[in-house]
Amino acid sequence: MTRTRIAEEMSRLGLRATAQRVSVYEYLWNHRTHPTVDTIYEDLLPDNPSFSRTTVYNTLHALEKSGMIRSLSIESGEMHYDADPADHGHFLCTHCRTIYDFPISAESVAVPHGFESEQTDIFISGKCKNCKEKI
Amino acid sequence: MTRTRIAEEMSRLGLRATAQRVSVYEYLWNHRTHPTVDTIYEDLLPDNPSFSRTTVYNTLHALEKSGMIRSLSIESGEMHYDADPADHGHFLCTHCRTIYDFPISAESVAVPHGFESEQTDIFISGKCKNCKEKI
DNA sequence: TTGTTAGTTTGTAATGATTACAAGTTTATT
DNA sequence: AATAAACTTGTAATCATTACAAACTAACAA
Numbered sequence: 001m002t003r004t005r006i007a008e009e010m011s012r013l014g015l016r017a018t019a020q021r022v023s024v025y026e027y028l029w030n031h032r033t034h035p036t037v038d039t040i041y042e043d044l045l046p047d048n049p050s051f052s053r054t055t056v057y058n059t060l061h062a063l064e065k066s067g068m069i070r071s072l073s074i075e076s077g078e079m080h081y082d083a084d085p086a087d088h089g090h091f092l093c094t095h096c097r098t099i100y101d102f103p104i105s106a107e108s109v110a111v112p113h114g115f116e117s118e119q120t121d122i123f124i125s126g127k128c129k130n131c132k133e134k135i
Numbered sequence: 136m137t138r139t140r141i142a143e144e145m146s147r148l149g150l151r152a153t154a155q156r157v158s159v160y161e162y163l164w165n166h167r168t169h170p171t172v173d174t175i176y177e178d179l180l181p182d183n184p185s186f187s188r189t190t191v192y193n194t195l196h197a198l199e200k201s202g203m204i205r206s207l208s209i210e211s212g213e214m215h216y217d218a219d220p221a222d223h224g225h226f227l228c229t230h231c232r233t234i235y236d237f238p239i240s241a242e243s244v245a246v247p248h249g250f251e252s253e254q255t256d257i258f259i260s261g262k263c264k265n266c267k268e269k270i
Numbered sequence: 271t272t273g274t275t276a277g278t279t280t281g282t283a284a285t286g287a288t289t290a291c292a293a294g295t296t297t298a299t300t
Numbered sequence: 301a302a303t304a305a306a307c308t309t310g311t312a313a314t315c316a317t318t319a320c321a322a323a324c325t326a327a328c329a330a
Contacts, residue, residue, distance in 0.1 A: 052280045054280065071211075077288090119259065153307065190308055211316095
């Protein structure tokens with residue numbers, strides 16, 4: 001996704017497409033590892049020396065509110081971020097700490113009658129295929 | 136559940152059944168509201184003046200490790216605790232902040248082939264029935 | 271163009287949940 | 301009773317996140 005298209009998408013959602021915001025989203029789009037605020041900040045800093053950690057926080061909150069991205073509290077401690085806001089599950093390997101995406105079926109998310117679901121998080125932790133074979 | 140039976144269960148799992156630990160578990164057993172560390176601490180303090188917040192943390196970690204309870208990171212910020220370790224979903228009402236339990240079906244937890252699931256968390260947030268009707 | 275205003279960025283300081291640690295206490299075992 | 305291991309407690313540190321205020325930037329009107 002080009003920076004121009006990212007900027008257009010932000011404008012469409014009523015967000016000012018500042019250089020910093022575009023950079024954060026571009027980073028998330030290109031790094032599907034569900035990075036933390038700190039990883040994003042540290043990786044973007046070399047190319048944007050004036051970058052502030054607070055800007056990363058502000059941007060992520062704005063993007064999440066507008067629905068462009070999704071936050072994952074799959075680990076206690078730090079938040080992770082995902083450029084894909086569509087419904088899918090997340091698997092955290094307790095050995096290598098990798099977070100994997102996986103598809104979920106519609107019936108997975110059946111809430112009780114009368115309840116209105118706004119956001120669904122399916123977090124599973126365990127051993128991933130790689131680690132299971134290596135250990 | 137009596138304190139004696141709680142103590143027996145702890146011993147069975149290789150945990151020392153101290154008065155403090157039994158109190159924490161007894162509290163969780165009787166309060167199915169998924170309380171936070173601070174709520175547990177504040178509520179138990181009047182009857183146990185020497186109680187320490189650190190003991191609540193230590194106890195909850197020990198109980199979780201042994202499988203007697205479950206921790207929920209359904210809200211960023213504070214951890215919630217649940218006396219029921221069996222698989223079930225949690226619904227957080229974004230209006231009244233109540234956390235509801237709900238049943239989940241077996242197919243909800245289908246991880247990719249080769250992956251080994253150790254823990255499953257299904258968190259849904261939205262408006263609960265009560266709040267939807269009142270608003 | 272210039273001025274005005276609202277929105278954004280940035281750095282620093284505060285907050286608040288959690289963990290680290292060490293000294294004291296309790297429990298299980300001999 | 302003696303000993304060692306486990307547990308409790310209070311205090312101090314840690315660390316992600318938020319609050320805040322000043323500087324900056326973009327949009328828009330006169």
